[in-house]
Every structure is written in structure tokens, then in C-alpha cells.
Amino acid sequence: MSVPTMLNIPRNVLINLGLSSIENVHYQLSPEELTEQTLQRNEGVLNDAGALVISTGEFTGRCPKDKFIVKDDLTADTIDWNEFNLPLDTKYFEQLNKKMIQYISDKEIWVRDSYACAHPDYRLNIRVINENPWSNLFAYNMFLRPTEPELEIFKPDWEIIHAPGFKADPALDGTRQHNFAVINFKKRVILIGGTGYTGEIKKGIFSVLNYILPHDKGVLSMHCSANVGKEGDTAIFFGLSGTGKTTLSADPARKLIGDDEHGWTAKDIFNFEGGCYAKTIDLSEEKEPEIFHAIKPGALVENVSFFEGTNKIDFKNRKITENSRVSYPLNFISNSLDPSVAQTPGNIFFLTADAYGILPPISKLSTGQAMYQYVSGYTAKVAGTETGVTEPKSTFSACFGAPFLPLHPVNYAEMLGKKIREHSVNVWLINTGWTGGAYGTGHRIKLSYTRAMISAALEGKLDNVEYQKDAVFGMMMPTVCPGVPSEILNPRNTWKDKNNYDLEAKKLAALFVKNFEKYASAASEETAAAAPVC
Ligand code: ATP
Ligand code: MN
Numbered sequence: 001m002s003v004p005t006m007l008n009i010p011r012n013v014l015i016n017l018g019l020s021s022i023e024n025v026h027y028q029l030s031p032e033e034l035t036e037q038t039l040q041r042n043e044g045v046l047n048d049a050g051a052l053v054i055s056t057g058e059f060t061g062r063c064p065k066d067k068f069i070v071k072d073d074l075t076a077d078t079i080d081w082n083e084f085n086l087p088l089d090t091k092y093f094e095q096l097n098k099k100m101i102q103y104i105s106d107k108e109i110w111v112r113d114s115y116a117c118a119h120p121d122y123r124l125n126i127r128v129i130n131e132n133p134w135s136n137l138f139a140y141n142m143f144l145r146p147t148e149p150e151l152e153i154f155k156p157d158w159e160i161i162h163a164p165g166f167k168a169d170p171a172l173d174g175t176r177q178h179n180f181a182v183i184n185f186k187k188r189v190i191l192i193g194g195t196g197y198t199g200e201i202k203k204g205i206f207s208v209l210n211y212i213l214p215h216d217k218g219v220l221s222m223h224c225s226a227n228v229g230k231e232g233d234t235a236i237f238f239g240l241s242g243t244g245k246t247t248l249s250a251d252p253a254r255k256l257i258g259d260d261e262h263g264w265t266a267k268d269i270f271n272f273e274g275g276c277y278a279k280t281i282d283l284s285e286e287k288e289p290e291i292f293h294a295i296k297p298g299a300l301v302e303n304v305s306f307f308e309g310t311n312k313i314d315f316k317n318r319k320i321t322e323n324s325r326v327s328y329p330l331n332f333i334s335n336s337l338d339p340s341v342a343q344t345p346g347n348i349f350f351l352t353a354d355a356y357g358i359l360p361p362i363s364k365l366s367t368g369q370a371m372y373q374y375v376s377g378y379t380a381k382v383a384g385t386e387t388g389v390t391e392p393k394s395t396f397s398a399c400f401g402a403p404f405l406p407l408h409p410v411n412y413a414e415m416l417g418k419k420i421r422e423h424s425v426n427v428w429l430i431n432t433g434w435t436g437g438a439y440g441t442g443h444r445i446k447l448s449y450t451r452a453m454i455s456a457a458l459e460g461k462l463d464n465v466e467y468q469k470d471a472v473f474g475m476m477m478p479t480v481c482p483g484v485p486s487e488i489l490n491p492r493n494t495w496k497d498k499n500n501y502d503l504e505a506k507k508l509a510a511l512f513v514k515n516f517e518k519y520a521s522a523a524s525e526e527t528a529a530a531a532p533v534c
Contacts, residue, residue, distance in 0.1 A: 024108045026133070028151065031298040034110070034137040044134055048312050050297040051326070053304060054134045056196040057164060059179065060303045060321035062203060063195060064403045066176050070184040078215065080408040092174030093184050096191055099173075103166045104129070110136035113154045114143035116205050118340040119270035122219065122263060124212070126205060127156035131163040137300050138198040141327040143205075144274035158188045160204060164196035183207060198302065198327065202277065203404055206261050209272055211406040213263050220264040220415040223401030225249035226257035226271070228342045234269060235458055236262065238400040239351030240379040244432040246278045247447070248351070248454060250290040255337040256330065264344070264419060271340035276333065280304060280324045283315040287447055294332040301326045347458060348420070348427045350400070355380040355392030357434035357442045358501070358508045360491050361484075362453040363475035364467065368530035370427035371417050374399060375409060375519050375527065376512055382439045392439045394508070396515040410522045417524075428457055429475055436494040438504065445488070452483030472505045473532045509534035 029037070035052045038044040044054035064084055069075055071087035079085050110130045117123050125146075128139040139160075146154060167178035179194030181204055190204040206223075213219040224238040225245035234257070239245050246259040258271030259278065278291045280301065285292040295301060295313075304324045305317040315324075330336040350373050352359060365373060377397040398409035405412065420427060432450050436442035456462050467476040468490060480486050487493050495501040509532035520528060 024106075026108065026110045026136075028112060029110065029133070029136065031137055031140055034133040034140070035297070037133040038137070041133070043132060045311060047295070047301065047306070048310070049295050051295045051299040051301050052134060052137065053301045053306075053311075053313070055320065056198060056302050059195040059197040061197060061323045062199050062403070063179055063181075063197075066180050066195075067207075067403070068175070068180060068182045069406060070182065070186065072186055074186045078211075079406050084403045085406055088174055088182055093182055093187075093191070096168060096173055096175075096180070096182065096193070097161075097189065100161050100163055100166050100191055100193060104131060104161070104163055107131060112136050112139045112143075113146060113151055113156065114139055114274070115146060116143055116209060116272045117263065117270060118144060118272075118274075119263065119265065119268070121265075122213065122217065122270070124205075124209065125154060125157045126160065127158070128160045128162065128201065131165055132196070134300060135162055135164070135196065135198055135201065138327050139201060141275040141298070141300060141329050142202045142273055142277060145329075158190065158205070158208060160190045160192065160201060162192040162201055164194065166193040168193055185211065198300075199277065199325070202261075202273065206272065207404045207406060209261070209263070210401075210404055210412075214411055214415060215407060218266075220412065220419065221272075222262050222264060222412075222416075223260065223399065223404060224262055225259045226262050226269060226342070226345070227251055227254040228257055228337060229254050229458060232343055233347075233458065234342045234345040235347040235349065235454075236269065236345045237349045237351055238374070239353075239432075240377065240395060240397055240400050242279070242381065243351035243353045243379055244430075244450065245351065246276060246291070247288060248349075248432075248450065250288065250333060251451070251455075252290070252335065253455070254458075255335050256333045257337050257340045257342050258330070264415075268341055268343055269345060270342075271330075273330075275327055275329045277325055277327045280313070280315055280326050281318065281322050290333050291326070294328040295326055296332070299326050299328040299332065344419075344423050345425060346423075348425055349454065349457075350374070350427065350429045351432055352379045352429065353381070353433035353444075354378075354431045355382050355433050355439040356394075356504060356508055357436065357438045357495070358491060358505050359429065359431040359433075359473065360470060360475065360477040361431050361435060361445055361449065361488060362457065362462075362481065363429045363470060363477045364462075365427045365429055365475050366530065367417065367420055367427070368526040369473075369475055370420055371413060371524070371527040372516070372530035373429060374416055375413050375523065376515060377402065378512065378515075380433065392434075394511050396511075398519075408522075410519065413527075417527075426457070430454065431491075435488055435491060437496070442494070449484050449488070453481055456481050456483070472509050472534070474530065506534050508532075
């Protein structure tokens, strides 16, 4: 790719930002240049494979409590104001915007024009303005990359200003603390300050699309990964963080569509993004070869540690965070689909990492059960892994992505339910979590078994086998599955103490029922009837 010169910087970048000089503006630099500049500024180093390794600083994850949406006449009655959608007054937005522009006006900045949505009908042009070259590399990796002719006529629909070094003054700026992510739907601007965590950039645009697509365009937006088989058979994988969306969608037998964010139109599904953002904790070449080999020049690795005295990443090291990550363009995965648009899915997988060890490793859901699980959005994490044995902690997050949903969850659930019925989609629940007991007694189910179960479902090998009904949750568990020992298919069998399993299953059922209370009035009879028995 030829390198655009400074003169290619669109005039409106400068005008909008109130900048008079282009001296300090780096426009549309290549990954090589961004990597080089990061090294020169001592903001990163290369690992032994040539990937850029950086630290995001104070924050190594998103901060949902500091995410705001500007409340104005456009959003006041459409946004579901809740713990994830916090209102911010227009006057505070204006103030922050002004201060941020002032802040960057005497600094070197990196500007990138890119877009979201691989489907041409829904393309959203994004201009990202960063304070650091490495976060501009993140934008290059994660958003879609316009061609040069497209760049010549590029007009941004949305702008993101990302300045980790800019700190808000909560007393004056209406924020909770110094860091913030603010979405302004009317101005079409996202302001991110005080945090260097790059994930805020991609999840900011995801939140925007979760409003625009269902609300204005009738397209269902989804927090899921997706891949497609040789016959054009699409599968999508919903799940909260750490349940396996990225891991399980990278399958050598299928083409990768995307690992995190997709839209479902009347005819097809498409990726919002142009890259993947994979976890690297405990990453191994043997278990996850595609992701392991994506760590190469151009990839951006965040918050990992090296083996002492080397530049070899110690993937087991949790010193900085559990949430170490790597971003890379989709084509770093050898069998990715380009453009990432595919036909309506025939199979949906809901992934849950159940640290209580109660849910079956694979089960089939009725439409009512599918809706119930979708609205519930259950997973259970192991709380505080670093301090030794602790209780699993249940999480319920509507549509497997409540922090990114500006509209009420029922909007998304109804759209999904309609599509499942219309296209007779198979829906499976996969427990990628514990088996043989809860965390502490049992262990996490082998990744190779989970992969075998998903392959069997996709290849129709579970179509004509015998099923057994789960006594508490009601879903149907296959009694045999190729490549998986039959005795693990019913979780009760894997517990030494069956009474204890029954007791714990009832306890988990009660958690589901309690969580569902807030949706009960809006849910259909069919969905409500799919509640577990407790
Ligand atoms: P996020 O939304 O934060 O990106 P994600 O759903 O993409 O999360 P992954 O990045 O795929 O989650 O994380 C799953 C993690 O669990 C990986 O580190 C993977 O190695 C590990 N793992 C262990 N056992 C399994 C299993 N049986 N199935 C899936 N993942 C497993
Ligand atoms: Mn992921």
C-alpha cells in the first residue's frame, strides 16, 4: 500500500478539530509506521514474533460505570436508562469535547479513517483520532479498512476522540471519576478520556450500532461470533466474556466471519468489524493454533509479561491482568471470509462458562427455552482466581451483552425470537465451564470436547440420536456424541455426590428465576413457561 502524504489529510479533520497546522497530524499511517513510531516513543516493544507489545496503563479492561450517553431530545425516550446507560447532560459533553480538543491541539495525533459493517447497505464511516500511535493501530486492526479510492471520497458518519492522557474533573465535568467514555448520538461523536484500554474504542462503536441498526434499520445487532462451513452453513455463537466466542469461532474446518459483533438482516448476517480481539491468557500453540499464529508483525498485544530477560511472552503470567489481549486484522486467521457477509444461520450456540458445573455440556433448546436463555444471558465466573479457592459468581447479562445495549433488551429478544421461528434455526446451549463438580471440585471441560460437540451439532450428527430431558432446566441432552465420552453428557453423572448436584441445580434454577423477574411482565407466555423448576 502506498503511504499517503501529509497533504492527503482531509481539510475537515483540521477544521472540525480547530487545528490550524497539520504538522503534528499523522493521517492513515500503515501498521509498520505505527509500530515503528510506538517503538521510537518507548511506548512498546516487539515480542520474539515481531508483534507490538504495549501496556494500556491504569485500565486493562472496560469501565462500565464510566460509560455515558448524552441525554437529549433524540435519546431521552429511546434509550433504556439503566446501570449501563448513564445519562450525561449536553452541557457536560460540550465542555469535555472542548477541553479534549484543546488538550490534543498542541500534541502529536494519529488520525484514521475506517468503517464498521461489512455489509455495503449498513456501512458506517468512522474517523478515529488518537493520542498514541498504538491505539491508532488498534483502530486499523479492528475496524474495516477503506480502499484508496474510497478514502478520497470519505466522509465520517461518526468521530471518536481517544485521549488516555486527558483526565476529566468529576466536580466540573459531570463524570464519576477522571476516566470516561461518552456517546453523543446527535453529534455522532464518542469521547474517550483517561483510559488507554483500547477495547473502549470498539465497544463504543458496538453500542452505537446496537442503537442504530435495530432502531433505525430493522437489523438485529448481536454480541456473537460467527463462522461458515463449506456448504455455506452459517453458525453464530453468543456468550459473555470468557465463554469462548473467539476461541470456538476459530475452527480450521470453517471460515471465520467474525469473533464478536454481528448484524442479522432479513437475508444475511455480517460482521461489524475488520479484526479480532482475542484473549491471550494461557494461550497455547497446541490448543489455539490460529490465534497463536496471529501474533506476528502488525498484531497489537496488550498487557502481557515476558519471561525474564527475554521478549518471549509468558502467556500464563497474570501479573498485569487476566484480561491480556491481542488485536489483529481478520485476514491474520488463514481461513477468514472476505467480505464477512454470509447467509442466515442454521445453528445458534449460546455459550456459558458455568463454574457451578450444573448445566449440560451440550443441549438443545426449544424456542421458548432459547428466548428464556437469551434474555437471561447467564454465565458464572470464578471470582478472584488469584486469591485461591473462592465461590463461583453468577452473572446474568441480557442478550449476552447488557453493557452494550442502549435499547431495552426485549427489543433484541423479540427480533431474535422472530428470526429463530421464521428460519427454524437450531438453538444449542453449550457449557464451556465446569464438569465433575463446581469450581474447586470439578474442572473446566476440555476444549477438544467442546469443539467435538459443536462439530457434531453442525454436521447433523446429533439429529438422530437419543435425547434425555434435564430435570430442572428442561433442555434436551444428547446421550451420545462422536468424539466425546457419553458419561460426561449428563452433568449429574460426573458429580460424585448426586444429592449435592440436585441441590446445587435447584439453587442455580432459583438464581435464574430471580433474575427473570424483571423481564417477566414484558416476556411472552412461551418464554416465561421455559423457566427452570425450583
Ligand atoms: P470476550 O467477549 O471477552 O472477547 P470470548 O467469549 O471471546 O470473550 P474467549 O476469548 O474465546 O471468550 O475466551 C475463552 C477462554 O476460555 C479462552 O482463553 C480458552 O482457551 C478458554 N477455554 C478453556 N476451556 C474451554 C472450552 N471448553 N471451551 C471454550 N473455551 C475454553
Ligand atoms: Mn472474544
